Amino acid sequence: MSITGSWQRAADGAGLLSPDGTIRATIFAEMSALAEATGAINLGQGFPDEDGPDEVLAAAREAIKNGMNQYPPGRGTAELRTAIAEHQKRFYGIELDADREVLVTAGATEALAATILGLVDDGDEVVTLEPFYDAYGALISLSRGEHRTVTLRLPDFLPDHDDLRAAVTDRTRLIVINTPHNPTGAVLPLDTLELIVELAHEHDALIVTDEVYEHLVFDQRHIPIASLPGAWERTLTISSGGKTFSATGWKIGWITGPAKLITAVLSVKQFLTYVNGAPFQPAIATGLALPDTFFDTIAGVLKQKRDVLSAGLSKAGLEVFPSEAGYFVVADAAPLGYDDAVTLCRELPDLAGVVAVPISAFCHDELAGEYSSLVRFAFCKRFEVLELAAAQLARLGR
Numbered sequence: 001m002s003i004t005g006s007w008q009r010a011a012d013g014a015g016l017l018s019p020d021g022t023i024r025a026t027i028f029a030e031m032s033a034l035a036e037a038t039g040a041i042n043l044g045q046g047f048p049d050e051d052g053p054d055e056v057l058a059a060a061r062e063a064i065k066n067g068m069n070q071y072p073p074g075r076g077t078a079e080l081r082t083a084i085a086e087h088q089k090r091f092y093g094i095e096l097d098a099d100r101e102v103l104v105t106a107g108a109t110e111a112l113a114a115t116i117l118g119l120v121d122d123g124d125e126v127v128t129l130e131p132f133y134d135a136y137g138a139l140i141s142l143s144r145g146e147h148r149t150v151t152l153r154l155p156d157f158l159p160d161h162d163d164l165r166a167a168v169t170d171r172t173r174l175i176v177i178n179t180p181h182n183p184t185g186a187v188l189p190l191d192t193l194e195l196i197v198e199l200a201h202e203h204d205a206l207i208v209t210d211e212v213y214e215h216l217v218f219d220q221r222h223i224p225i226a227s228l229p230g231a232w233e234r235t236l237t238i239s240s241g242g243k244t245f246s247a248t249g250w251k252i253g254w255i256t257g258p259a260k261l262i263t264a265v266l267s268v269k270q271f272l273t274y275v276n277g278a279p280f281q282p283a284i285a286t287g288l289a290l291p292d293t294f295f296d297t298i299a300g301v302l303k304q305k306r307d308v309l310s311a312g313l314s315k316a317g318l319e320v321f322p323s324e325a326g327y328f329v330v331a332d333a334a335p336l337g338y339d340d341a342v343t344l345c346r347e348l349p350d351l352a353g354v355v356a357v358p359i360s361a362f363c364h365d366e367l368a369g370e371y372s373s374l375v376r377f378a379f380c381k382r383f384e385v386l387e388l389a390a391a392q393l394a395r396l397g398r
Contacts, residue, residue: 026134027361031345040349041389043309043377044357046182046327050382052246052287053294059286060250063279072278074270076104076254083285084254088237092227100259103266104281106273107251108212108240109135114269115208115236115255116174120145124173129159131362131371133182133210145173149364155321157184157330161195168199174206175199177225180213183362183376184330185306185323190223197231206261207235212253213326215244215295218303220324226257236261241284243327244298246380250280302327302379305386309379312390316352318375327380330359334373336396341375352392 028045035042051057075081081104085096096102105111112135120126120143128136130149140147150159150167168175175196179188200207207225214222226235240253255265310320310329318331338344341358348354359374379386 027342027345027357028134031355031357034346034349035355038349038353038355040353040355041381041385041392042355043379043381043389044345044355046243046378046380047248048246048380049385050246053290055290056245056247056283056287060279060283063282068279068282070278071275072104072281074275075099075266076102076275077278077281077285080104080252080254080281080285083288084256087288088224088256091222092224094224094227094232094256096256097259101256101262103255103262103269105253105255105269106276107242108210108238108253110251110269110272111238111240111253111255111265112136112176112208112210113139114265114272115238116140116143116145116176118264118268119206119261120173123171125169125171126174126176127167127172127205128176129178129181130364131183131359133178134362136176137364146171148172151370152181152184152186157181157186157321158188159192161192164192164195164199168203168205170203172203172205174208176208176210178210179225180211180217180222180325182213182326183328183357183359184321185326185328187217187220187222187324193223193225193228196225197228200234201230205234207231209235209237211237211239212243214239216299216302216327217325218299218306218323222325233258236265241287244295245284245287247280247284250277250284252277252280252284305379305381305383308383308386309377309390312386312393313377315390316393316396318396327378328376329379331375331377332373333375339373341371341373345375352389352395354389354392 031044081098081102084102085098088094088096116139122144125146125148126140127148130151148167150163153160209225226232226237236255236257238255242248306323313320313331317336318333319335321330323329333341333344345356345358356375356377359371359376
């Protein structure tokens with residue numbers, strides 16, 4: 001099917017446009033289909049295979065039972081907006097007006113879409129880190145913006161400060177950062193966050209920060225860039241309940257920031273989904289109010305799962321990079337003789353009964369070569385699944 005106009009720009013920005021003008025499937029869709037067809041363990045997509053806390057699930061069931069099944073308010077229920085504001089104060093000391101500075105969205109991706117479409121005009125530059133979540137490129141193209149990237153350098157997947165300074169100019173409208181980072185598991189250090197704030201002031205840019213893995217940091221505390229001096233007035237912070245509460249299918253996200261910026265985002269969001277997930281909003285509010293022990297435990301358990309899978313990958317002969325947060329670990333297949341991770345990922349179900357995705361799927365073609373042998377594996381699965389995957393991956397080293 002040929003495509004034109006806005007959808008062509010979006011597909012091109014996401015790297016999905018074939019030379020003949022047709023849309024090709026994402027590597028994620030291809031790998032998930034391969035897992036289903038072969039029965040391989042799917043470590044490609046980042047979704048848990050266990051439900052979240054009982055209190056959260058019970059709150060959703062209760063809301064449905066009590067008839068909360070129609071449109072919620074456009075900004076989100078007062079209960080959830082208040083819970084988000086209290087969460088930001090509790091964990092980060094950020095004071096929010098729940099009525100003016102909080103907006104509930106259909107997951108973090110809608111928050112990103114409404115922000116980029118609402119704030120970027122033709123020719124505006126948007127700076128992201130690279131590798132990047134694939135929606136970033138599509139949304140920037142859809143807004144007719146110009147996408148500039150800052151490469152995350154091996155082995156720590158952190159940006160060089162000189163590269164950041166070179167990328168942000170007076171044409172920059174948004175600096176989009178993702179920390180903790182998907183797909184690499186990197187966490188931006190304080191000095192990098194401070195430089196981003198400095199550059200935003202110097203070039204009158206806005207900061208958009210994607211923090212969906214904020215509670216899944218292993219050996220340090222998450223630092224929201226909005227909490228830094230000089231950042232709040234020009235920062236929009238995006239997060240969601242899907243990763244924290246193992247409820248990715250609920251698609252309850254949010255965006256917080258200065259009222260005038262939230263209003264600009266709302267002006268677009270109301271014409272996207274309008275509203276969503278009525279009975280899940282009080283459930284996520286319940287989750288955000290859980291005690292500190294819950295948040296400490298989920299990070300600790302994920303760290304153990306990371307270690308199980310990382311050990312298996314190392315035993316299989318891959319070079320494993322450190323993962324400081326989130327759902328994913330990156331490994332280099334070059335020691336096994338695979339310079340093309342796409343080829344390996346397509347062969348992996350037969351070789352080891354496991355599915356993963358190549359890091360090049362998160363890059364422009366110009367950078368894909370540098371990362372051509374790197375593979376992302378998800379460890380947000382049950383321990384027995386990860387142990388089986390590790391045992392099967394050991395076949396690669398024979």
